[in-house]
Amino acid sequence: MSGDRPVPEPPAFPGRRWLLPSAVLDPAQEPGGGRPDRRPRRTARDWVVDFTCFLLAVGIGLLALDTVNKEVGLPDAYATLDQVLGALACAAVWLRRRWPTGLAVAMVPVCFVSATAGGAGLVALFTLTVHRPFRYVAGVAGVSVLLNPVFYWLRPDPDVSYPWAVFLSAVLTGAIVGWGMFVRSKRQLMLSFRDRARRAETEAALRAEKAQRLAREAIAREMHDVLAHRLTLLSVHAGALEFRPDAPRAEIVRAAGVIRESAHEALQDLREIIGVLRAGDSDDAGRPQPTFAALDGLV
Structure with missing residues (x-):
């Protein structure tokens, strides 16, 4: 079990x-x-x-x-x-x-x-x-x-x-x-x-649960690769700013925008990974941050 x-x-x-x-x-x-x-x-x-x-x-x-x-x-x-x-x-x-x-x-x-x-x-x-x-x-x-x-x-x-x-x-x-x-x-x-x-019913339930767990783990591994790519891109642009502090203002603004967007997307991917890994535990277990829709349940 x-x-x-x-x-x-x-x-x-x-x-x-x-x-x-x-x-x-x-x-x-x-x-x-x-x-x-x-x-x-x-x-x-x-x-x-x-x-x-x-x-x-x-x-x-x-x-x-x-x-x-x-x-x-x-x-x-x-x-x-x-x-x-x-x-x-x-x-x-x-x-x-x-x-x-x-x-x-x-x-x-x-x-x-x-x-x-x-x-x-x-x-x-x-x-x-x-x-x-x-x-x-x-x-x-x-x-x-x-x-x-x-x-x-x-x-x-x-x-x-x-x-x-x-x-x-x-x-x-x-x-x-x-x-x-x-x-x-x-x-x-x-x-x-x-x-x-x-x-037979118990074994079928165990097999279904194992298959769901393996599918969640596979999805999490794929999303982990995407997250690693975004973090690498963020590190490259941050290193460029550190290496060229005297770069033109337009380039600094563009690099800062790329860093902000990459950080936001990495955070979204991280939330999705946590949601996939914790799916099936409870109704709201896969949600890192509660929303106003969960206020009644909290009360």
């Missing part, structure tokens, strides 16, 4: 903020001037996705409730406990962005006890896959797959055979993990595109 002036960063995906998750948007670029150390505020897309996940968890829980009612020999107290845990699990879906790992880990024993919490468990597993590295996902998904045979052995599905129930649960878990990994990869790609665009 040239000097101490920071180069402004371009906005991330202007005009499409509501279509992007908060994880892709930089919190420092929020309209309210948010601090980088704060959590990014939810976008409209985040609210829509969270509400959809909540409805999905509730819908799967209602489907599982029908299966719970068909189970033979299930105590009424246990069925009530199943429904209460399912309702609490669906409500906990709103915490998935703040505590994805904790929610996914907590859902493993809850889903083992409550069939109506299965939808919330799938949403928690998907959120964990999107927001955390694969080692966390592998542990939670592996434990879930290992517990599914035990769950269906203790509570068999009246509509599906035991092998098919275990197989379908494993396939569904793998599908959720695969979908989450796809979403995570897509977000990382969008973040890389945003960072690449920001770096």
